[in-house]
Amino acid sequence: MKKNIPIIIDWLIKIFLVWLLVQFFLQTFVTFKLWWDWWIWKIIWLWKEIIILLFILIVWSWIFVAIKNKGFKNFYEQLRNNSIFWFWIYFLLTLIISFILAVLVQKVGLGTYILSLKYDLLWFLIFLLWVGIAWYTPLINNKYDNLYQSVLKFTVFWWIFWWLILYLVPWALGLFWYSRTSFEGTIWGNPPAVYYTEINRGLIRNQFLFERPISFWFFLIAFWPVFAFGYLRKQTRKYQILWTLWFWFLILSTLSRAAMGVWLLETAVILLLVYWKYTKKILIYLWIPACIVCICWLWYFRDIFMRTHSNTGHIVLLEEGVMLGLEKPFSWWWAWYSGPASHQLCYDYEENERCDIIKEINSKYEITTYWYNPENQYVQIFMEYGFLWLIPWICCFCWLIWEGLKVAKDIVEELKKWKKADQKKLSQLYLIFGFGLWLLWLWIEWLVLHSFVDRMIVYPFMLLYWLVWWRNNEIKEDA
Numbered sequence: 001m002k003k004n005i006p007i008i009i010d011w012l013i014k015i016f017l018v019w020l021l022v023q024f025f026l027q028t029f030v031t032f033k034l035w036w037d038w039w040i041w042k043i044i045w046l047w048k049e050i051i052i053l054l055f056i057l058i059v060w061s062w063i064f065v066a067i068k069n070k071g072f073k074n075f076y077e078q079l080r081n082n083s084i085f086w087f088w089i090y091f092l093l094t095l096i097i098s099f100i101l102a103v104l105v106q107k108v109g110l111g112t113y114i115l116s117l118k119y120d121l122l123w124f125l126i127f128l129l130w131v132g133i134a135w136y137t138p139l140i141n142n143k144y145d146n147l148y149q150s151v152l153k154f155t156v157f158w159w160i161f162w163w164l165i166l167y168l169v170p171w172a173l174g175l176f177w178y179s180r181t182s183f184e185g186t187i188w189g190n191p192p193a194v195y196y197t198e199i200n201r202g203l204i205r206n207q208f209l210f211e212r213p214i215s216f217w218f219f220l221i222a223f224w225p226v227f228a229f230g231y232l233r234k235q236t237r238k239y240q241i242l243w244t245l246w247f248w249f250l251i252l253s254t255l256s257r258a259a260m261g262v263w264l265l266e267t268a269v270i271l272l273l274v275y276w277k278y279t280k281k282i283l284i285y286l287w288i289p290a291c292i293v294c295i296c297w298l299w300y301f302r303d304i305f306m307r308t309h310s311n312t313g314h315i316v317l318l319e320e321g322v323m324l325g326l327e328k329p330f331s332w333w334w335a336w337y338s339g340p341a342s343h344q345l346c347y348d349y350e351e352n353e354r355c356d357i358i359k360e361i362n363s364k365y366e367i368t369t370y371w372y373n374p375e376n377q378y379v380q381i382f383m384e385y386g387f388l389w390l391i392p393w394i395c396c397f398c399w400l401i402w403e404g405l406k407v408a409k410d411i412v413e414e415l416k417k418w419k420k421a422d423q424k425k426l427s428q429l430y431l432i433f434g435f436g437l438w439l440l441w442l443w444i445e446w447l448v449l450h451s452f453v454d455r456m457i458v459y460p461f462m463l464l465y466w467l468v469w470w471r472n473n474e475i476k477e478d479a
Contacts, residue, residue: 005058005137006138009055009058012054013144014144016048017144017147017148018147018151019047019048020048020456020460021155021456022209023045028176028177028178028191032179048455049118052129055133056125056129059133059136062132062136063132066136083403083473084128086399087124087127087128087396090392090396090399091125091128091396093392094396095121097388097389098116098120098121098335098385098389099113101335101385102116102335116335120393122458123458123461126459126466130466130467131466134470144463144467145226145230145467148460149227152226152227153231155208155220155250156243156246156247156250159253162208162209163206166204167204170194173193173194178191178193197255206250206253211454211456214254216254217256217259219456220247220254220259221259221262221263221441222442222461223461224247224263224267225433225434225437225438226431227247228267228270229427229431229433229434230431230434232244233274244267258445258449262445264290266437266438268287271286273411273430274430276415335384375449376446376449377446377449378390378446378447381393397439400435400439400465402436403432403436403469404432404434404435404437404439405433405437405440407429407433407436408433411426414429428468428472432468432472435461435464435465435468435469
C-alpha cells in the first residue's frame, strides 16, 4: 500500500487541477437539467475539499510519525532550516488568533468558523499541504505545470466559440441549462446565459465555463505569466505575437477594466524581463505607442467602461465597510459578517438575529440582500476579525509575493551568461517570478475586489505555485 501512495497522490493532483475547470458547468447540468439536488450531491460537489481534507490527514500522520521516531527537536530543526519556516509561523499565528476570536470570543460556532476560513485562509493551507506532500513522498509525475499549459491552450482556443454563441445564438446556451431570464447577481437559480456591462443591458461579456466574467478574467490574469514564461518564451517570435494578441482579445471579451489594466502591466514586465537587453527599444518603439493607443481607445469607448452601477457600488460599499470596521477595530464584528460566508449564511437564515444587523446596514443604501460585501479583500477580513488577524494574514501573503519576486535578480544574473545559461534553472526562476508577479498585482486589485475566494482559480494556482517553488529549492540544494 505504501508503494501505491505516490501514485494515488499523483492522480488526485491531476484530478484536482483539471476537474476544477469544468465543475461549474457540470454542476449547472446536474442541478438544473437533471434536478439532482439531494444531500448526496452536496457532498459530491465538495470533492475538492474532501481531497484537501485527505491530504491534511496524510501530512498530519507523516508529521506525527516523524516526531515520534526522531523527536520534536529534530523535526523542529529540520523545519527551522527550511525557507518555508516563517510562512508556517505566520499561518499558525493566523489560525490560532482567528480560532480564539471567532470560536472562543465571538462564539460563532465551529461550522461557521470553518466556512469563514474557507474564504479567508484556505489557499494558504493548500500551499502548505503541497509542501508537506512533496516533503514526505516522491511524486510520480511532477510536471503538473505542463498539464496546466494544455488546460490554458484549451481555454484560449475554445473561448471564441462560446463568445460567438453569446452574440449570435444566446438561446443555444439554454441547451446547457443556462437561463436567459437570470442576470448578474442571481443566487440559487440557473446561472445567466449572458452577462452584460449594465447587469441586464449593454454589451455582452464572456465568462466561458466560469461562474461570472470576473471569474474568467481572474483566471486569465492569474495564469498569463505562467503561460508566457512556461510556454510562449520557448516559441518563435511570430508564434509569441499571435498567441499574445489572441490572449488580448480573450481579455477584451470579458470587458473588464481591471483585467485590461493588469494584463498590460503583466505583459510589460514579462517583456522587459525576457528581453532585458532591449529595454530601451521596447519602451520607445512598443510601450509608449501602445499606451497612447490604449488611452485613445479607452477614451473613445468610455461609455462602455464607465459603468455607473459598478463605480457607485464599489465606492459606497467600500466607504461603509471601512466605517464599520473602524467602529470595532479590536472587538470585531464576527467571523462571517462580510464576504461570501455572509451570502451563504444570511440567505438561508434570514431569521438569524445577527443577519438583522446586516439588514439594517444595507437598508441605508436600499440593498435588498441580507449580506455584506465591501468589495475589498482587506476590509472584508478587517470587518470580520479586526487588526489582530489582518496583520499575520498580510504577512502570509507578503511571504508568497516575496518568494516569487526575489528571483528576478537571479534571472538577470543567469541571462548575463547568455548561451551558457542553465535553461532548466532559468525556466524555474521565470515560473516562480510569474506567480509572484500576479500576486503583486492581486495585492493592488484587492483594493476594489475580493476575488481570491474563487476556488476554480485559487486551488490550482496554489498547487502550481508550490510545484515551481519546491522544484527551485531542489535545484538550489543540488547545486
